[in-house]
Every structure is written in structure tokens, then in C-alpha cells.
């Protein structure tokens with residue numbers, strides 16, 4: 498969670514969200530919300546330290562947080578907002594927890610990383626010379642780039658896990674169109690069009706929208722399956738660009754530099 502007060506409040510008294518109350522609370526005796534602001538590298542590092550101090554295993558990491566079409570903004574670290582929140586924060590988080598994920602998995606029960614991308618990635622272009630979109634900003638372009646970056650990251654990380662024989666799988670998912678606060682930043686004109694569009698083509702509820710992510714995170718059919726793009730419960734081909742292994746490696750190297758990680 499990105500709000501410290503909500504974290505402590507929710508840990509004491511979980512909100513009335515049915516999926517949390519009925520599902521998680523029934524099966525898990527202890528759960529906790531821990532603060533992390535993915536737009537701040539320092540906040541991600543602090544979260545990782547806190548998590549490490551618990552000495553817990555980690556079997557599933559879902560990189561779900563995101564924002565869409567916000568006006569041009571920079572994070573505390575000076576990165577473009579979509580790039581930092583949707584991609585770089587998750588890149589740092591995943592890499593910082595990778596040793597725990599590796600230790601927690603085993604053959605037949607691998608640890609799983611699920612990166613929540615979007616169909617918008619098909620329109621994405623990764624500009625290696627200007628990842629922060631300083632030259633020409635478009636909120637749609639920035640969102641699409643961040644979601645394509647997540648898919649490139651997914652495939653490159655899976656290659657590393659396979660090459661090293663580590664019991665970790667990494668997949669990207671597209672939840673489809675889901676009625677959430679993600680659309681709050683659309684301009685009012687587009688929002689009105691959206692209302693009309695949604696009338697003709699109703700979006701999924703958040704619970705329905707979460708199903709593909711949950712499928713990738715826990716389904717037995719997905720055991721040992723990695724490096725896939727999953728949409729609607731099915732493995733689907735992602736954008737051609739996302740399979741470009743040179744681009745994957747270049748983005749990985751640059752992301753390590755930007756996030757202050759040593760390339761392995």
C-alpha cells in the first residue's frame with residue numbers, strides 16, 4: 498500500500514472487500530499491509546529491508562500497482578511517473594527479492610512472479626535514448642512504454658531463471674478492461690465517451706479482472722510455465738517488439754543503472 502495510515506488501519510481491521518474478508522482471512526491466520534511507495538526507490542529499498550527482517554519465504558510476487566495517463570510528472574528520483582511506478586519500482590522490488598524467491602521455490606512448486614501489463618503494450622515503443630520521455634511527452638505513450646517494458650523484463654528474467662536452473666517462473670498478464678480507478682485520469686471528454694463505450698461493452702468487475710492474475714499466480718496448470726503473456730486465462734502472443742532479446746538485454750542493463758543495482 499502507498500498510504501502508511503491505511504496500512505496500519507487495514508492490518509488491524511481489514512476493509513470490507515469481500516475477496517479479502519472471505520478468501521484470505523479464512524485461509525491465512527495472519528496477514529499484514531506494509532507501506533511502500535513504488536515511485537520512490539528509497540521506499541522500495543525500505544520495504545525490502547523490512548520484509549527481509551521478517552525472515553519469511555516468498556512464493557508469489559504480483560507486480561500489480563500502476564497508474565495510467567497522468568499528466569507529465571517526475572518522481573522524487575526524477576523519473577517520468579509511469580516509467581517509475583509501473584516499471585522501474587517493480588524492477589527494483591523484484592530484483593531485490595529475487596534471492597528469497599529463488600530459495601523459496603523448488604521443482605514442482607516454483608516461486609512465481611506475475612507482472613501485470615496491459616493490451617496497451619502493443620502500442621508501446623521503448624525509447625532507450627529517452628526513457629523518461631523528456632523530448633516529447635504523451636501520457637498514452639508513457640503508459641504504453643511502461644507496460645511494454647514490463648513484458649520485456651518478464652521474458653529476460655525468465656531466461657535468466659531458466660539458464661540458472663532456478664525454481665522461479667515469471668509471466669506477464671493482461672487483466673482486460675476492468676472498471677477501476679485507473680480510468681480516473683482520462684480527460685472528461687474521453688470519460689464521457691467511455692461511459693457510452695462501457696454501456697455497449699461492459700467492463701469486468703475488479704474481482705473478474707483479477708482472475709487472470711490469480712490464475713498465473715496459483716493455477717496448477719501454470720506450474721513450471723514461465724515467459725508467457727497471459728490474457729483471458731490463455732497464453733497469448735505479446736507485441737513482436739517484446740521478443741527482441743537485444744532490446745530486453747539493453748533495457749535490463751539500463752534499468753540496473755537507473756535503479757542502482759549491480760547487473761548480474
Ligand SMILES: NC(=O)c1ccc[n+]([C@@H]2O[C@H](COP(=O)([O-])OP(=O)(O)OC[C@H]3O[C@@H](n4cnc5c(N)ncnc54)[C@H](OP(=O)(O)O)[C@@H]3O)[C@@H](O)[C@H]2O)c1
Pocket residue numbers: 498499500533534535536561562563564565582613614615616671672673674675676677678679680
Ligand atoms: N483497469 C483496467 O482496465 C486495466 C487494464 C489493463 C491493465 N491494468 C493494470 O492493472 C493494474 C491494477 O490497476 P487497477 O485497474 O486495479 O487500478 P487502480 O484501481 O487504480 O489500482 C492501482 C493500484 O496501484 C497501487 N498504487 C498506485 N500508486 C502506487 C504507488 N505510488 N506505490 C504503490 N502502489 C501504488 C494502488 O495502491 P493503493 O491501493 O494503495 O492506492 C492500487 O492498488 C495496473 O498495473 C494497470 O495498469 C488495468
